[in-house]
């Protein structure tokens with residue numbers, strides 16, 4: 116099978132100068148890229164697809180997201196605004212969802228924001244009971260930091276009137292102090308995980324039409340050809356493996372196996388599209404919930420210093436053990452106190468002068484201030500971070516970090532320090548759209564229009580590199596993906612405009628015309644590759 120793609124602008128992201136306007140694909144790999152005439156001459160019998168001046172970039176890579184969660188929410192009733200402008204519309208969508216939800220699973224909706232609803236408030240348990248009486252129903256807030264439960268779901272979750280707020284979370288209550296159905300933070304996270312894993316067990320997650328395939332199609336439509344799943348467990352790995360065997364994966368999945376599940380998931384490269392070579396550890400809480408472990412205290416609720424899950428010695432022993440067994444270690448660390456602890460652990464384990472051969476990572480790295488960044492650079496630590504947080508969560512960061520907000524996610528400083536930074540979304544916490552991340556890495560504008568650390572903006576090319584060459588490096592795949600070069604896999608995206616020449620503001624509006632994985636289209640908005 117030979118295919119020539121031409122009449123396009125090729126943004127190769129290769130280290131050398133950009134070549135010409137033709138690319139030859141043979142057996143799923145890039146066989147040649149260069150002047151169109153030379154490429155055609157190299158394969159006189161090849162099929163030729165002319166792209167009408169569109170732009171071809173390397174397949175985009177999300178170095179940290181939650182693929183199964185994306186699939187789980189993709190199957191839920193869309194209760195987002197403006198699609199569902201008021202509570203009556205949400206009720207109608209939940210009623211429809213109830214008809215197609217199998218017994219034993221909870222009726223599920225997602226995507227609402229109370230401040231966008233006509234009523235300007237969360238729906239209540241009573242309103243969910245009107246739509247879905249007699250069986251459990253859950254409606255997730257778009258932030259995934261809150262949800263609403265109906266009466267049956269409250270009962271099944273074991274939540275009752277008069278019960279105090281649980282640790283790390285809260286219940287909404289009506290005027291008489293009864294539960295109104297809204298659940299915030301920690302108990303919401305636990306419910307989400309329980310519901311997800313129950314549905315994985317019941318609903319053929321890895322089968323045709325299952326949630327793994329649904330997630331893959333969503334990501335392919337955004338131009339993503341590879342993703343690190345930052346929450347791989349026994350059951351989700353089994354679902355990925357089933358989908359892989361059935362040819363249903365639309366991305367190359369690089370699993371970060373949750374540390375206490377390592378015994379339950381085989382390590383290694385299982386196929387060209389599924390690998391589990393990394394382990395995931397959480398060092399602290401989150402930025403938007405103000406539970407990231409910091410020095411000092413937050414000036415906003417809950418007013419603490421955040422949560423550190425492991426003391427330095429315990430974390431060091433875990434890192435030492437996984438490193439010795441050949442795993443790449445990826446540690447969630449957001450606050451400066453957590454990042455310091457993680458760097459202490461890495462420094463204790465990595466042999467002086469030997470660099471960081473397993474490419475141990477910090478996930479997020481929000482408050483990695485200059486002295487910490489210098490240490491990370493000296494140790495060769497890779498950072499998987501989320502530029503898209505800036506526009507979606509940035510105003511909350513500015514409130515929580517009034518003195519150091521400009522130093523959060525300081526991509527330009529990290530790059531100057533010599534750190535390899537990989538781009539990612541943490542979806543479904545925010546959208547998985549990498550074009551939004553690229554825009555935010557350049558502009559750093561929050562939802563309210565504030566510039567958070569304007570000096571930390573990247574060039575468009577460096578912003579694109581986060582999601583291509585650098586993300587490939589972060590998963591040990593730079594020899595295979597991340598740039599368009601002869602010998603590499605034919606993973607690429609066809610865009611209607613060149614993101615390196617667009618106004619940064621316009622980048623999220625660039626259309627993904629096609630996403631191609633190993634020479635095979637996995638998404639086509641137009642019939643670009645006829646018959647494929």
Ligand SMILES: [Zn+2]
Nearest residue numbers: 179180345541
């Ligand atoms: Zn995450």
